[in-house]
Amino acid sequence: MIGASNFFELAVAVAISLFGLNSGAALATVVGVLVEVPVMLALVAIANKTKHWFAK
Template identity: 70%
Template sequence: SLFGFNSGAALATVVGVLIEVPVMLLVVNIVNRSKGWYERA
């Protein structure tokens, strides 16, 4: 089936979301922590 778990597109979507969300949160966290550096510079 097109949207089955054997489908490469479905697998890529699930893996992409699982990887993308923590990475985005990590980037936002780093940017928020380093905001003071930009303001001091």
């Protein structure tokens, strides 16, 4: 379902319809996509703050 992160609503609908509303797959689909963006932004911020450590 991570590959379908561009289609968040579709990924959630498929996970819920296949595995049920109370399943771990539906929860992972929702939480995974919601956590993915802040983690990527944090990694970019860390890379920008430490770029002076590395030679060009």
